[in-house]
Amino acid sequence: IYSYEAPQAIDEGFLARPTYFIYDVTRTQGSWDKYKIKDKVRTKTSTEMSKPYNGDDDNLAYKNWVLGNDLLNSTVAELTKSFVEDGKSILILVDEIDHGKKLVELIPGAGYCVGGGKDNERLQRDFNQRKLKVLIGTSTLGEGADTVPVDVLIELQGGASKSKTLQADGRALRNDPDENGVPRKPTTIIIDFNFPNCRILQRHSSLREQVHETMGEVHKDRLL
Numbered sequence: 001i002y003s004y005e006a007p008q009a010i011d012e013g014f015l016a017r018p019t020y021f022i023y024d025v026t027r028t029q030g031s032w033d034k035y036k037i038k039d040k041v042r043t044k045t046s047t048e049m050s051k052p053y054n055g056d057d058d059n060l061a062y063k064n065w066v067l068g069n070d071l072l073n074s075t076v077a078e079l080t081k082s083f084v085e086d087g088k089s090i091l092i093l094v095d096e097i098d099h100g101k102k103l104v105e106l107i108p109g110a111g112y113c114v115g116g117g118k119d120n121e122r123l124q125r126d127f128n129q130r131k132l133k134v135l136i137g138t139s140t141l142g143e144g145a146d147t148v149p150v151d152v153l154i155e156l157q158g159g160a161s162k163s164k165t166l167q168a169d170g171r172a173l174r175n176d177p178d179e180n181g182v183p184r185k186p187t188t189i190i191i192d193f194n195f196p197n198c199r200i201l202q203r204h205s206s207l208r209e210q211v212h213e214t215m216g217e218v219h220k221d222r223l224l
Helices: 006-011 058-067 070-085 097-106 118-128 162-170 199-213
Strands: 017-024 031-038 041-049 090-094 111-113 134-137 152-156 187-194 217-222
Touching: 006 162, 017 199, 031 058, 058 097, 058 199, 070 090, 070 097, 070 152, 090 097, 097 111, 097 134, 111 118, 118 134, 152 162, 162 199, 187 199, 199 217
Parallel strands: 017 187, 017 217, 090 134, 090 152, 111 134, 152 187
Antiparallel strands: 031 041
């Protein structure tokens, strides 16, 4: 049995070579909705103001620093718009439906894959044909989804799982060969985030960074 892993495939030109940018997010501002399930119906119970949470609950950390961080989301929207102006195709991965809804409102013309059905298939087809420049997806953008022309991947799912990180990165690594087998996309950009003021999210980011470093160059900067 021979193990052929992504770093070797990148070195041999079968996958696009990624360059990683990890941005520090040190502030949060905004709000997120709290829900409860009653009689199998998801009902909003309150709106919580985002705060610089530094506890051990990764769900609360995500809601305060990512989902409910209007500073982060508006900055991601501006980054996305600048990439679109450069003619690039952008895939944004999120954890929760509400997060995707926020980003769709901030990024005019973006498609949002949520749930199943023909609409998802149409959005993915339009994205692969470069008719749609920005595609936002939750985990329902399944493992088999063929998102070939990803010039830029913006990773807002978080987490610390090696397999999840490799799966997310892999969506940007297809080199999109032409009819002669020549890659249309020999390189790709992957954007991730670190949260220095939230120890659980920072730990997750550090573990993802270890995976990124096996695949390509990693550059760090401060976002906000």
